[in-house]
Amino acid sequence: MVIPKIYGLMPKIYGLMEYKTYQAFSYFALNSILSDHYKKWDFVPFNYYEFGTGEGNSLKYFLKSLRAVSKQNKIDIKKFNVFLFDSFEGLPEYNDSKDKNPAWSKGQFKGSLDSIKLIVKKIAPELVEKTKFVKGFYENTLTDDLRKSLNTYPPSLVNIDVDYYKSTKTILEWIYPICQEGTIFYFDDIFEYLGNLSKGEYKAIEEFNKNHLSEGFQFYLFHNFGIPSFTGKVFTLNKIVNKSD
Numbered sequence: 001m002v003i004p005k006i007y008g009l010m011p012k013i014y015g016l017m018e019y020k021t022y023q024a025f026s027y028f029a030l031n032s033i034l035s036d037h038y039k040k041w042d043f044v045p046f047n048y049y050e051f052g053t054g055e056g057n058s059l060k061y062f063l064k065s066l067r068a069v070s071k072q073n074k075i076d077i078k079k080f081n082v083f084l085f086d087s088f089e090g091l092p093e094y095n096d097s098k099d100k101n102p103a104w105s106k107g108q109f110k111g112s113l114d115s116i117k118l119i120v121k122k123i124a125p126e127l128v129e130k131t132k133f134v135k136g137f138y139e140n141t142l143t144d145d146l147r148k149s150l151n152t153y154p155p156s157l158v159n160i161d162v163d164y165y166k167s168t169k170t171i172l173e174w175i176y177p178i179c180q181e182g183t184i185f186y187f188d189d190i191f192e193y194l195g196n197l198s199k200g201e202y203k204a205i206e207e208f209n210k211n212h213l214s215e216g217f218q219f220y221l222f223h224n225f226g227i228p229s230f231t232g233k234v235f236t237l238n239k240i241v242n243k244s245d
């Protein structure tokens, strides 16, 4: 019978696609923000922010997609800026119950800054000068002064792969004032707590939506760009239209 055969193939198909969620996100999200539709809005597409660079897997996929998509769209790749935020010491230790996850521990996913620089040099040498590193734990590095200095580089795509609720909350509170209407966010770890949405990255999004409702900011679930993933989810950050408008 055909149906059992198709179901039998699914694990193999998903296996082949493993780790390609970043590729799918980068490719489709870049195509979205460079599309004619986005062009009609006052949207600056050139600033990629990545929180959680670790060993650089997501960065590799982003840079490869950027190379392909900028060529397709006849855009000089040098127009893009890349901002990478990581402790480069691996995961911190958090004791909040919204963060406890037996899969993770302090120091995990430690990536070296030098090997990340090599990745940029190899895949997108034109961007070596346009890649900025913010090294350290977000609680220390994400300051008002840093945000002011990035005011002229409004995020267009934001990749958040920091696993924890607390890290995500710190990032969202810091970044939203410089975001654009329609900034696309990819959250890699939405379902990493056995689907428990009162923990981890999802909890931080939910709290953000609750706390910033009065200012009108809201994360909206966008779409998955067909990403065959049980973890990543894509949101846009938008301003809510007031009922009186």
Ligand SMILES: C[S@@+](CC[C@H](N)C(=O)[O-])C[C@H]1O[C@@H](n2cnc3c(N)ncnc32)[C@H](O)[C@@H]1O
Residues within 6 Å of the ligand: 051, 052, 053, 054, 055, 056, 057, 058, 059, 085, 086, 087, 088, 089, 090, 091, 092, 108, 109, 110, 111, 136, 137, 138, 139, 161, 162, 163, 164, 167
């Ligand atoms: C799962 S890893 C990222 C993996 C990476 N995206 C990749 O594809 O190779 C999570 C990263 O988040 C960083 N991280 C998490 N919380 C952080 C915090 N509060 N401050 C700085 N870095 C943090 C860790 O250092 C780690 O490199």
